[in-house]
Amino acid sequence: MAHEPFPVGLTCLSRAESFRDPGTNLHERRVILLIEMVANRLGIPPEISYRIGQASLLHDIGKIAVPVDLLQKSTPLTAEESALIRTHCRRGYDILHWNADALLQLASEIALHHHERHDGTGYPDGIAGDDIPLPCRVVSVCDAYDALRQDRPYRRGLSHEQAMNVLLQGDGRTLPQHFAPEVLSAFESLSDAARSIFDSYDDAADLARLMG
Numbered sequence: 636m637a638h639e640p641f642p643v644g645l646t647c648l649s650r651a652e653s654f655r656d657p658g659t660n661l662h663e664r665r666v667i668l669l670i671e672m673v674a675n676r677l678g679i680p681p682e683i684s685y686r687i688g689q690a691s692l693l694h695d696i697g698k699i700a701v702p703v704d705l706l707q708k709s710t711p712l713t714a715e716e717s718a719l720i721r722t723h724c725r726r727g728y729d730i731l732h733w734n735a736d737a738l739l740q741l742a743s744e745i746a747l748h749h750h751e752r753h754d755g756t757g758y759p760d761g762i763a764g765d766d767i768p769l770p771c772r773v774v775s776v777c778d779a780y781d782a783l784r785q786d787r788p789y790r791r792g793l794s795h796e797q798a799m800n801v802l803l804q805g806d807g808r809t810l811p812q813h814f815a816p817e818v819l820s821a822f823e824s825l826s827d828a829a830r831s832i833f834d835s836y837d838d839a840a841d842l843a844r845l846m847g
Contacts, residue, residue: 645692645742661836662781663692668832669777669822676821677773687770690741694749694774697727709788724750724759741770749774752813764815772815776802776822779809784833795830799823 667688674684698706701723705716712720727746731739747759748771755763767775783798793801801809803823811819822829 645689645738648693648696662785663695665781665832665836666694666774666777667691668836669781669829670773672825672828672832673777673818673821674773676825677817679769686738686741687745687773690738690770691745691749691774691777693727693731693742694745694778695723695727696730697723697725697746699730700726707788711789721750721758724748744768745771745774749778751775753815754810754812757813767815772818776814776818779814780822780829781833783809795826795833799826 670691671681671684671688674687675681679687698720701720705712705720708716724747728743730743731746732743734740745768748762748767751757751760751762751767751771752775753764753767753772755761780798780802783801784792784795786792800806802814802819803811805811
């Protein structure tokens with residue numbers, strides 16, 4: 636089916652965010668493709684899957700309220716610095732939720748809850764299981780995979796195999812119980828496609844074309 640173009644306002648906000656955190660623009664757009672793919676596998680209607688992908692474009696918009704030196708820090712964060720970075724979820728919600736537009740409401744929900752964990756150990760509210768909205772459960776897995784594979788100031792990105800192993804087996808920091816089992820299972824079944832998305836769509840022009 637043909638998709639409607641992304642709203643200009645969302646795209647502009649995403650571009651503004653990328654000035655604060657280079658690499659975010661490509662990360663967000665790859666995550667959109669992963670989300671739509673996983674949501675479809677879960678039986679979510681294509682038009683709803685696409686809307687979830689659209690709304691997820693701004694899942695990290697709250698990072699514009701975080702000091703840029705923390706976003707680019709190459710050494711371990713202190714407990715205070717980690718707590719400050721975690722405020723990006725509620726900051727994103729504050730930026731987006733004030734407008735009654737349905738897409739922005741969904742975007743604000745995703746911004747607020749995409750770091751919640753299935754076992755209740757996430758943030759900012761520590762909600763668990765089905766209390767986490769389904770779109771946020773989908774975004775959580777897709778976001779985690781792409782973040783593991785992406786180069787960060789403090790580490791090199793992981794290979795596809797390494798990232799999948801972290802999601803499915805854990806590494807001490809990320810654990811499989813952090814993710815909704817049905818979403819993680821759907822992602823695992825689409826592992827080859829996820830690899831292709833990351834490896835193929837690393838050029839901004841290609842991603843812009845895919846977004847219409």
